[in-house]
Amino acid sequence: MAYNILIGQSGGPTAAINATLSGIISSALENSEIDKIYGTINGIQGVLDERLINLRPYFKNKENLELLKATPSMALCSCRLKLFSEPDEVYETILNTFKKHSINVFFYIGGNDSMDTVLKLDKYFKEKEEDIRVIGVPKTIDNDLPCTDHTPGFGSAAKFVSTTMTEIALDSSAYNLPSVTVVEIMGRHAGWLTASTALARKVTGSAPQIICLPEMPFDLSDFLKKIRDTFITHKNIVVAVAEGIKTSDGVFLSEATQSGAIDAFGHKYISGAGKILENQIREKIGCKVRSIELNVLQRCSSHLCSETDINESVLVGKAAFDDALKGNSGIVAIIKRSSNDPYKVEYETADVSLIANKEKKVPIEWIDTYDVKKEMMEYLEPLVQGEAKFYFENGLPKYFSFD
């Protein structure tokens, strides 16, 4: 049988999501059973709008697959469309597009919310008795998907964040003045990426001295006491704080300063935990203080990616492809760590219902109030190993583009 496949990307960008796209495309190009290789621009929204492109011509030149692996953001662009629980005309339009182009397999690369789309479409197609396989392929810098040991994209974000943390720590110690530098890191509910800053200590010795994860209830007066206590032994304190730290009532610290706007998935729009702590430290302690928000740099800095992560991101795409050709649907390709020393992973699958809309937080037993424990360090270390290839031309990056 000849298969036509369609690939989409969804959710927030990572520096590795294009590597996964490249993995699926390269497997498809190598497989004689594959006829059409389509991409949808803007994920499921692009299916609705019938904005499909034929990917084959772009990758006749194999160099483009390599460039794609080193290209930030999402080559096929993203969306944040959420399907209703009950099938409606949106489902019908999607099905019509699939039928019109005789799509047999749909790969959707995304995070928790995108897996909701995989779950719903798979259920709908099965109910309609349509043989269209829907395969989820994970990505997220948040590392908050269940079932998989870690998510493609996390290792590169962790490498960028921990490297940048070493640079910030050295910068902050240039002056002979007591100072606090608060670095705010992405993560609404899961503190994996903030925890990864602990890796910086292998270089800095002690910074970041304080790590605040959203899994630990945050108490401002206790935090200020911790700062004062840390000044006894350290002149320049670096704090790593997750954007999503919450009080014991479960209220985001940053909530008071925000508009209360929510996104299409009902998430509150938050930011500013770092700025709030900066102001509190200045007011209550009075030392030199600065806050730094790593912002989108932590998800789009392709120039500093983990080789381990980029390789795995390609391979998880290839594993998803192989699963689809075995006849699977409604599943997500996952990474299983079979050994930590030496580090070794295998690619397996999990039912999408175990992943969609679910979040994997940092286990509380891996956290030590303002620090992380040995188990976390052992978990993190293999994920940032190696430096992925990045291409420069005349001193500036060289990327793949469909334009």
Place this chain on the structure above:
Amino acid sequence: MAYNILIGQSGGPTAAINATLSGIISSALENSEIDKIYGTINGIQGVLDERLINLRPYFKNKENLELLKATPSMALCSCRLKLFSEPDEVYETILNTFKKHSINVFFYIGGNDSMDTVLKLDKYFKEKEEDIRVIGVPKTIDNDLPCTDHTPGFGSAAKFVSTTMTEIALDSSAYNLPSVTVVEIMGRHAGWLTASTALARKVTGSAPQIICLPEMPFDLSDFLKKIRDTFITHKNIVVAVAEGIKTSDGVFLSEATQSGAIDAFGHKYISGAGKILENQIREKIGCKVRSIELNVLQRCSSHLCSETDINESVLVGKAAFDDALKGNSGIVAIIKRSSNDPYKVEYETADVSLIANKEKKVPIEWIDTYDVKKEMMEYLEPLVQGEAKFYFENGLPKYFSFD
């Protein structure tokens, strides 16, 4: 004659200031006329406090000189001490430290303010008829020193800023929604670094579409009109804005939101121009908008340095060393561009009085309201060429340290 030399670093960190330190040290190590090679911890403050260290033992291993070139921040640490215009007991204490350790040459690596120290100490030593040579060695990411074609440290900051700008631009275009991304870049009075974001267009095609430099009076309503006009042709707008943009009255846009605190040199502490524009765009235009402050990352990201800049930073240190041994004092080593195509520089000297406390702004004829002209592009391009060596060990940076 046998010389004892002392080296200090001062002002804000750059990713290249340690490369200049390495240049001076390597020249000194190779020269048989040099006896003691001291470093002062925390610049001139360390001279006052007599915190000098013997550098020779650290660099018996030549690998350390290479690591030093790739180490962010300032290995000898910094200070922001400003000497009074009239010699006082501070000058005397400094002279006593110099005499006690028989220092013949003092190299001070820094920016405009540090050159003020070079100017004053040189004058004082000459008045006292002391044969102590004082040599300025330039550094600053701001690129705002007169006489020199450009400053060591600028090229690496420009490479980081323009590379990051390409990544942000791709990230911002992932969604099918009109959006504005405002990127705030360091620069109080001089817009060189903000202007360097124009290099990103060689990769992105059009982003950043709007560039706001402190040299051009900023009018908020005109800026908002420019955003609206740009939306006619671009869905995702990226704005590069200097922290120091000012109204036609010369008032910092950010002034209203700041505390009015000033530093030891009388500079107003400012930040927040990007956040102000973000809020204004959200309120007046209502589209999706985000602001990103590159913060200290633009001065400490050693992992992404211009090879051209790092090589020149070493060579300007070596040139300063050679000048000192010729008997010069009260001078600053500078870079002269003798040809742009092919790019070629020579190392010369300038009288420190022409540089201390002075600022070189972007020529107004190189600016085109919200853009820069061809002359600026031709000036910038050679400075970001090549990627400097950076060292990783087990997936994390490897730096030099005196600890």
